[in-house]
Amino acid sequence: MRIALDGMGGDNAPEAVVKGALHALAETPPDVEIVLVGQPEVLEPLLERENASSPRLSLHPAAQVVAMDESPSVALRRMPGSSIRVCYDLHKSGEADAVVSAGNSGATMALGAVVMGRLAEVDRPALASAFPALRGPTLLIDVGANVDCSPLMLMQFGYMGSVYAERVMGLSRPKVGILSIGEEPGKGNTAVKQAAEHLKNSGLNFIGNVEGRDMFVGETQVIVCDGFVGNVCIKLVEGFADTFEYFFREYMAHSIKARLGGLLLREQFRDVASRLDYSNYGGAPLLGINGVGLIAHGASSPKAIATAVKMASNTVRAEVTRHLAEGLEQYRGRLLGDIAHS
Amino acid sequence: MRIALDGMGGDNAPEAVVKGALHALAETPPDVEIVLVGQPEVLEPLLERENASSPRLSLHPAAQVVAMDESPSVALRRMPGSSIRVCYDLHKSGEADAVVSAGNSGATMALGAVVMGRLAEVDRPALASAFPALRGPTLLIDVGANVDCSPLMLMQFGYMGSVYAERVMGLSRPKVGILSIGEEPGKGNTAVKQAAEHLKNSGLNFIGNVEGRDMFVGETQVIVCDGFVGNVCIKLVEGFADTFEYFFREYMAHSIKARLGGLLLREQFRDVASRLDYSNYGGAPLLGINGVGLIAHGASSPKAIATAVKMASNTVRAEVTRHLAEGLEQYRGRLLGDIAHS
Numbered sequence: 145m146r147i148a149l150d151g152m153g154g155d156n157a158p159e160a161v162v163k164g165a166l167h168a169l170a171e172t173p174p175d176v177e178i179v180l181v182g183q184p185e186v187l188e189p190l191l192e193r194e195n196a197s198s199p200r201l202s203l204h205p206a207a208q209v210v211a212m213d214e215s216p217s218v219a220l221r222r223m224p225g226s227s228i229r230v231c232y233d234l235h236k237s238g239e240a241d242a243v244v245s246a247g248n249s250g251a252t253m254a255l256g257a258v259v260m261g262r263l264a265e266v267d268r269p270a271l272a273s274a275f276p277a278l279r280g281p282t283l284l285i286d287v288g289a290n291v292d293c294s295p296l297m298l299m300q301f302g303y304m305g306s307v308y309a310e311r312v313m314g315l316s317r318p319k320v321g322i323l324s325i326g327e328e329p330g331k332g333n334t335a336v337k338q339a340a341e342h343l344k345n346s347g348l349n350f351i352g353n354v355e356g357r358d359m360f361v362g363e364t365q366v367i368v369c370d371g372f373v374g375n376v377c378i379k380l381v382e383g384f385a386d387t388f389e390y391f392f393r394e395y396m397a398h399s400i401k402a403r404l405g406g407l408l409l410r411e412q413f414r415d416v417a418s419r420l421d422y423s424n425y426g427g428a429p430l431l432g433i434n435g436v437g438l439i440a441h442g443a444s445s446p447k448a449i450a451t452a453v454k455m456a457s458n459t460v461r462a463e464v465t466r467h468l469a470e471g472l473e474q475y476r477g478r479l480l481g482d483i484a485h486s
Numbered sequence: 487m488r489i490a491l492d493g494m495g496g497d498n499a500p501e502a503v504v505k506g507a508l509h510a511l512a513e514t515p516p517d518v519e520i521v522l523v524g525q526p527e528v529l530e531p532l533l534e535r536e537n538a539s540s541p542r543l544s545l546h547p548a549a550q551v552v553a554m555d556e557s558p559s560v561a562l563r564r565m566p567g568s569s570i571r572v573c574y575d576l577h578k579s580g581e582a583d584a585v586v587s588a589g590n591s592g593a594t595m596a597l598g599a600v601v602m603g604r605l606a607e608v609d610r611p612a613l614a615s616a617f618p619a620l621r622g623p624t625l626l627i628d629v630g631a632n633v634d635c636s637p638l639m640l641m642q643f644g645y646m647g648s649v650y651a652e653r654v655m656g657l658s659r660p661k662v663g664i665l666s667i668g669e670e671p672g673k674g675n676t677a678v679k680q681a682a683e684h685l686k687n688s689g690l691n692f693i694g695n696v697e698g699r700d701m702f703v704g705e706t707q708v709i710v711c712d713g714f715v716g717n718v719c720i721k722l723v724e725g726f727a728d729t730f731e732y733f734f735r736e737y738m739a740h741s742i743k744a745r746l747g748g749l750l751l752r753e754q755f756r757d758v759a760s761r762l763d764y765s766n767y768g769g770a771p772l773l774g775i776n777g778v779g780l781i782a783h784g785a786s787s788p789k790a791i792a793t794a795v796k797m798a799s800n801t802v803r804a805e806v807t808r809h810l811a812e813g814l815e816q817y818r819g820r821l822l823g824d825i826a827h828s
Contacts, residue, residue, distance in 0.1 A: 356724070
């Protein structure tokens with residue numbers, strides 16, 4: 145199994161990516177190989193410095209780099225040799241089984257959809273993210289691929305999330321909810337209200353509206369939302385985690401008693417921090433493309449990169465693309481709106 | 487000064503409201519009076535039980551109660567004697583200077599707008615909520631009054647939030663941002679991108695896009711969003727606070743070391759909890775109506791009710807309605823879209 149890893153993508157690239165690749169090799173079974181994609185003149189010296197020679201790690205050249213703030217359409221139309229595109233080209237040609245990038249997420253999503261193509265029943269691929277909740281991870285879908293969503297797209301997200309939760313997260317008949325502003329049916333904006341009607345007739349284990357506060361409970365295993373709301377939410381949680389850490393550091397800097405308390409609770413603080421640490425949740429899978437694409441956080445540390453690579457290998461092993469295609473196939477009529485619209 | 491307080495509204499009404507009224511009387515200057523509105527047969531025995539006789543507290547009868555899950559349109563069209571409506575009727579006739587309700591928020595917003603009318607420059611009133619942030623409270627607007635928002639409505643929210651932040655929160659030239667999914671201009675959904683263009687030309691101290699994580703920083707004092715996104719966000723933060731508390735209670739229940747640490751950090755935990763406790767932030771003001779309406783959290787405790795009453799009295803004292811009308815007047819052309827649309 146070969147994972148194409150974008151060596152140039154991310155705020156801390158290329159160092160964090162190279163280090164993350166080495167971590168990942170140490171933590172995955174020996175059949176997992178990594179193809180590091182990027183500018184050889186940049187990556188080779190780094191690999192040498194890290195003393196990284198492994199038969200499981202190879203370098204594949206890509207001349208161009210998509211800047212973090214580049215517009216996705218430029219990456220799509222004018223950069224045939226970008227590291228992100230070359231990753232997907234390798235995946236498309238079968239030389240790689242999955243793609244991991246912490247680079248420009250808009251470009252990664254666009255190139256994933258364009259190079260790999262979409263599954264037959266899907267209008268628009270969506271980004272899913274496992275969200276830390278009390279009773280285990282909850283899958284939030286979409287967290288940023290589609291900012292303006294039709295009710296039909298939202299329903300498709302429900303199907304994709306449900307199949308993914310079943311196949312990769314190992315949940316049977318996962319509960320699917322739609323993020324809204326009240327639990328009662330009929331609450332929400334226009335798109336959400338219509339999507340809830342579709343989902344009610346979807347054959348999925350749809351439990352209705354869920355609210356912001358339910359995201360932390362984990363009663364609902366798949367939460368559907370548009371990519372604008374989902375993205376705001378995951379960044380809000382990040383901000384919360386940072387703020388929480390900041391406060392307790394301040395407390396401890398200013399009081400010996402607090403410092404002692406902090407020492408006694410060190411394990412527990414670590415536990416909370418780890419539950420909130422996106423780097424433990426790996427990359428966000430781009431569901432609905434005809435392949436496996438994982439988008440890691442732009443600020444990914446080596447550990448986050450390693451987690452994303454491991455997650456990619458698990459996703460490939462679980463044959464998610466095949467299961468998604470088959471799972472969606474049985475809902476074909478509903479997914480394409482024939483039933484939903486009737 | 488007289489505050490009309492909906493005695494029947496909220497998950498814990500009428501007990502929590504009656505107790506909250508008594509707290510509020512103890513904590514406000516003697517010129518603040520409370521008119522408790524609701525069914526006398528329910529409220530009178532409670533007042534007797536609480537031994538509440540004060541010349542500053544009076545009872546005004548209202549025969550009907552809007553259930554928490556009642557549709558706002560039913561409350562609007564078929565319940566002329568509801569406690570919420572009677573509160574606003576008292577405000578309209580000048581017998582009260584502000585309204586506080588923890589009841590059905592949809593009905594409270596609808597009745598506030600219909601009974602009081604809107605300010606001349608405002609298409610739709612919006613609910614604003616002070617959000618706990620590192621550098622002091624940030625005003626999030628809208629947090630639930632309008633689920634589908636046009637770019638022009640979003641711009642108006644920016645004006646209302648800015649005037650409120652200036653007059654009630656005491657901030658000079660408050661920084662206004664729009665909630666989006668990336669800091670770069672051009673990121674966001676269709677409505678947000680257009681609203682950002684309007685806001686750039688608004689004459690406000692507009693700093694551009696802010697992200698979910700920025701909500702906790704407090705660099706931006708007024709954050710504009712549609713009521714759907716805003717409502718999801720405030721409930722997400724509530725869920726986070728509850729989860730945080732749950733975790734530490736569990737830790738302490740299972741480890742003596744953790745319990746001791748918790749004791750040493752007791753003050754700090756209280757500080758964090760209090761920063762996250764919506765009941766310290768009072769009600770959410772409904773801005774853009776021709777009057778003062780505060781919507782308290784449905785689950786309001788007596789303390790939360792008292793905070794909302796205090797906040798209402800501060801809002802009346804700050805003459806927010808007059809300042810909003812005057813402040814908006816100077817932006818009249820832009821607010822009505824003459825400039826924004828050109």
